[in-house]
Amino acid sequence: MTATMTEIMPDQSTGGLTISGMTLHPLWLRERVTEPESLDHISNQRLYEHSDLDTDIRIVSATIGDNSQHLNVCFSDGYKAVFNFESLTKELGLSQNPEAIPLPQSWTADLDFQRFDWAELNDPDAMKTMLTTYFENAFCIMDNVPSELDSLKDHARRFGFIRVTNFGELFNVETKPLASDVAYTDSELASHTDNPYRLPVPGIQYLHCLTNEVDGGLSTLVDGMAVAEAIANDNQDWADILENVPVRFRYEGPTGIYEDTAPLISRDHRGLVNHIRFSSRVDFVPALEPEKLTLFYNARRRMHQLCNDPAFKIKFPFKRGTLLMMNNYRLFHGRTAFDGKQGHRHLQGCYIDHDGPQCLYRMLANGHPETHIMSEDQ
Ligand SMILES: [Fe+2]
Incomplete structure (x- = not known):
């Protein structure tokens, strides 16, 4: 899923970002940056303590990348990040996540099982x-x-x-x-x-x-x-x-x-x-x-x-x-x-x-x- 410019805008009251009607806290986004200085790309583990982030952080600007697959965000602490739309929308439940474990379906004696x-x-x-x-x-x-x-x-x-x-x-x-x-x-x-x-x-x-x-x-x-x-x-x-x-x-x-x-x-x-x-x-x-x-x-x-x-x-x-x-x-x-x-x-x-x-x-x-x-x- 991609999002259009009209669906994405900084939220002035929270300092966060609104995507498809969902308002995201600025720290929620900041903890998901994938730049190599912030994320180890072998283990996919963060390279910093999230408690060290500025609690008053805000999103200064957010723009759609050229191919409409990415979101460029500038944070108030000067950090610039490029987010993959697909990763964000999967986590937000706005697009299908292939990793999602199928939900349980209750059954009784007439179950036709393979x-x-x-x-x-x-x-x-x-x-x-x-x-x-x-x-x-x-x-x-x-x-x-x-x-x-x-x-x-x-x-x-x-x-x-x-x-x-x-x-x-x-x-x-x-x-x-x-x-x-x-x-x-x-x-x-x-x-x-x-x-x-x-x-x-x-x-x-x-x-x-x-x-x-x-x-x-x-x-x-x-x-x-x-x-x-x-x-x-x-x-x-x-x-x-x-x-x-x-x-x-x-x-x-x-x-x-x-x-x-x-x-x-x-x-x-x-x-x-x-x-x-x-x-x-x-x-x-x-x-x-x-x-x-x-x-x-x-x-x-x-x-x-x-x-x-x-x-x-x-x-x-x-x-x-x-x-x-x-x-x-x-x-x-x-x-x-x-x-x-x-x-x-x-x-x-x-x-x-x-x-x-x-x-x-x-x-x-x-x-x-x-x-x-x-x-x-x-
Ligand atoms: Fe048993």
Whole structure:
């Protein structure tokens, strides 16, 4: 987008600049100068402390460059800067920003979702399409993924750095006939989110199927955004108490004690649901007044009903080579029951942080297909 002369003019009252009806503070513009003495063009980091700038700075003049792609600005401290219109308008939301992470779209059981072939993701456009689906739906399913033991380390590394937990880099969800460990039963797993007691909670979970010889054991997913919307539609007081009561989540085992306190539903600065914490075995609400607790218990029960409601749930089988990538801050996940005596079922899992796929998406948007290379510097 370019702007015409009539759309740009110094604002006398603030000392700033008006672009397409938006008045920009002079310091807002001054902090965005890109001249080489002010900005390192390798790291794109400022070469000065913004607190050192004159707080009374004003824009003295602003003119459009010859090619209409640039804006020449003189500041009252004598600094002259040339701004790229496109950079400014993208940041102001006046033009499309290719780096903008696609917005989440809530979904229910009738979601018609695309699956992705692992080999095709070598094409940067296919990878970007896959990531777009991930950001919108909060999950993606990939097929024909190489399935050697521990190969998930390499697969997940494509999207970000593995988050090591007390389970190690990878964890195993393995059920064998006559398994002796109760953790590896074949019973149904109700909808939950993982590790709400950890700080920070693991962001993105991968589940990679190495072997599946059983008929059941379908993976289940439910969209926390859709559940939050439904709760608010039912009763705004329920939504409010779930978003405001800090709940203590605690895991205590032989090798560690983990605890954190947070609401069951959190929102970001845009009002979008950005963190669901729901694990019915490890949550402890504070001893509030009985009326408040009654409201909380009713709201939490409704949340439990909705996240296990078939109208909200999608189900799909795991077969060798299936790789599920899901946002543990937005989705509930679970599993249907199966008969463990039928055969061997082995999934491997791991976590990465949210910023990995976001970084990859931005790099792809800028034509850089390679990312997540170890850097020597912070
Ligand atoms: Fe889980």
